[in-house]
Amino acid sequence: MYHVKIYITYKESILDPQGETIKKTLHQLNYQNVASVTVGKYFEIDLAASDEAPEVEVERMCAELLANVNMESYRYEIEAVSVNEAI
């Protein structure tokens, strides 16, 4: 069993309207020292071992479904866990 964490964010050149609005709100709430806010998605996936290497599978999942590669970049961490831990 693998524990996978995937992080997806907009590419740098892409407008992030949520991040801008949240930054403004934080400033209004007096967190003046917030210099930038980027909003992304975060997935935790439990993956049973299969014939394929988990890296290959996760890479495919990201490109095929989870991320929009036109606009987003992704990275992930994979951790092998014993089945007991995963539950």
Next chain:
Amino acid sequence: MYHVKIYITYKESILDPQGETIKKTLHQLNYQNVASVTVGKYFEIDLAASDEAPEVEVERMCAELLANVNMESYRYEIEAVSVNEAI
């Protein structure tokens, strides 16, 4: 300057409709070995140093705005960076 990463997910007892849908879709795409999917939010924040310890500030931000503590739990990582790196 600090680089802050914040992860927000639904609390465990709460059904996450988005995670369920993505799991189903991954199964349809033949990732049968996906056992569970949780969807969360991911923030990257650049924070200038202030009088307050960054942990205290980030903790407040999360509770006050970024997470809905009725439903969501959060965790964060804070990394000190030199100003040059931050840009």
Next chain:
Amino acid sequence: MMTELAPEAIKTTQHYLNWGLTEDEYQRIQTLIGRLPNFTETGLFAAMWSEHCAYKNSKPLLKQFPTTGPRILQGPGEGAGIIDIGDHQAVVFKAESHNHPTAVEPYQGAATGVGGIIRDIFSMGARPIAMLDSLHFGELNQAHTKYLLNETIAGIGGYGNCIGIPTVGGELTFDPVFEANPVMNAMCVGLLDNTQQQKGAAAGADNLIYYVGAKTGRDGIQGAIFASAEFNDAEETNRSAVQVGDPFAEKQLMEACLVLIKEHPEMLVGIQDMGAAGLVSSSAEMGAKAGYGMILDLDQVPQREKGMIPYELMLSESQERMLLCIHQGYGAAVEQLFADYGLDAVQIGHVTDAKQYVLYHHGAVVADVPIRSLVQDAPVYHRPSRQPERLKHQTAQYQPLVDDPAKTLCALLQQTSIASKADVYRQYDSQVQTNTVVTPGSDAGVLRIRGTHKSLAVTTDANPRYLYLDPKQGGMIAVCEAARNVVAAGGEPLGITDCLNFGSPEDPEIFYELKEATAGMAQACEALGTPVISGNVSLYNESNGEAIFPTPMVGMVGLIAQNEWITTQRFKNAGDLIYTIGTTAGDFNGSELQKMQQGRISGSLFKFDLATELANQQVVQQLIRAGIVQSAHDLAEGGLAVGLAESCFDGEIGCQVSVGLPTSWLFAETQSRFIVSVPANQKAAAEAIIGETGQLIGKVGGTALEIETSGTQFSLPVTTAKQLWKGALACQLK
């Protein structure tokens, strides 16, 4: 980072070719400015002389359209057209295509298409009151098409719902030719107090040019030109970054602009949105229209990314931005007004008497060209046209085989183009602003005008199959079908907007389609008295040499002068009499039935007559105004049987109908037809109006569609048919 070639190098490397300028056009620029254009200038010309901005291929054809009339306050040429509706009010509308962005990134492509057309409307001083769409996609048996369509719908809803403009209608059809090139057109309708009509003009030397709204990034830089072979992959993704819509920013921008226009006419000279070719097209057009020049300092332009060069700043298609011309002395007031909405307003230049267009960057002049050379001196091409082979020979009508009409009807009701679109339009807020009297699902959307007894009926239509078989008649039919929907809703057609979605005009056969289709549309507009007040051209919709069907989307607005005349397609009372208006023939070429049975359409289109069309529409109008119509519905795809079924569904009530026609003709797509229902005690009154144009075919009632023809009879429970019709699209979208 992009390197800026020197003027000589642009010439020797022929870099302008990469930007879509031809050799002749490059020569023409040199003649106009009297020297070699530099890098920025070449880019400005490439954008301003693109088809999208200059209409260089379509201009001669657009001239055919009637554009004037007693009610027309503003025809084509501004952000949107304007039609007077009395009581010192006017309706403003326009449509826009976002086909290519939607194919690349469907959610954002569709969303930014919606955002763009909304800006065109409020920049005229009008408050947007309704959105419509027109979608043509590949068949849903392709996973990618499902993804494209689902995301497109989510994007349209995501933007329109958030900004608070109801989406009240649209259309959705399917054909394999749209697989690689889906059509996504959006139309916006606004309401204007006549005193507040705005023009996108920048007049008066020393008046201020203000940039308001979102910051500029490298978004969609090649939007108006097209991709350049010179870019390597890494740079390419960087430069033509996907445009992301920010509907919240647009909502704020809209409210701020409307306050400026309504409450501060003393400050504002002109206003225009930054659409295709962003800053250059909005600023150059505003100056040229007023007969003035302009100096802009690009260092003042709010920027989201670092190190942008003038070319990028001028051509960026970042969303949610507007350009204003402000009277001297009001700069601070304007800044305050926008700050109140959380928006940037920055002076980036001023108007000059000299008719030059001058740009500064880092203190140096980076462009200095006659402003009219950018806006008015683009070449106009008269392209060769050639009739495609398929149109050369008249063929007989397709003869369908219908031995079990109930089964045929059930199958037709499940065709994606006919099936209920509720699963699409329920993702759109159709009721916000609480003016929507008729929500999607009837022939036209209907919006009441608060404070009056009037309403507007709005619809979008195009049947690309008919245009493929006969571009000219198909063009006429597109206009007439829109008018039929407006008339069935109780309205009087006022005018149209259009989006001409075609393949490459450089292909003589495609140009023929474009020429014929626009000629047909123009004739129909003349006949129906509905001028073209705005529109948009989207050419080059093809990949691997295969073009889409000619698809001129028609968006029509009609006036319902009395709210009592508002009519829906739903049968209402048992016992009401059903009449057909218009006659039915065995017209099957291009029909849904032909498509369903043969897998493709072929043959020559049936006869079509504009005089008959108009006469039949007028009969329906008279019936409605006489106050005796309970329901009215035009007959379109799937013919009479499908039309009757649609009228039964909403109220889940049946009908008994008998027609002395061959059974298969139940599905014929003869044009210019309606079905209306009338209370039995109004029979005489109805027939006095209908005369010879229509026929009593039966009555409303029961729980089944009971239909008799000259050959057979059948009965189909309404609930059974409705379930099939309702579920067909939903299950294919998943």
Next chain:
Amino acid sequence: MRFAVIQFPGSNCDWDLYYAVTEGLKETALFVDYRATSFTADAVLIPGGFSYGDYLRSGAIARVAPVMQAVKDFAASGKPVLGICNGFQILTEAGLLPGALRVNRDQAFICQNQALTVANATTRFTNQYQANETIHLPIAHGEGNYYCSPEQLATLKANGQIVFTYQDNPNGSIADIAGITNEAGNVLGMMPHPERASDSLLGNTDGLRLLMSLCGKEVQPA
């Protein structure tokens, strides 16, 4: 009676409520800006829409707007507060109502008419309805999937705080909940839009009775 309609950046049903009050109900409505720190009114209406674009979470940013303290004080004084759609989301975010609203079960925005049961017709918002009456109101939301903990649900039920339920649950809400009040009964949050059903020209006046309940007006026979 004076109704205060709170306007946040991105509110877009504000005018709809204004017209429902002034034209449907023939009472007074005034707009209150999100930056205001005080206002005078007999009832507060928090309109639908997409305050702050629904960015972060729907209602999350509105909850920290300056006006919310005044709204909290107003609610604490026992006067009526009604939040519709985004207004409901804001009230849960602000802690004036329990629970939260998640993304719809099918992930998609839904705009359609919905049959509701008036589960409690004794509140100050619903006294013009019959107990268990079926009414129809439009919904239009992407995040209307109500959630609360089992304990909270038990409390809602025990106190009669569940005011409207869906007859055909469109969004996955727990216990088919469409609208709830706070324990004191003076704060109501609901996803359906009564203001869209307050004008006979638009074909439905079931929602107008909610506003009538608030000011003790009798139902006009149709």
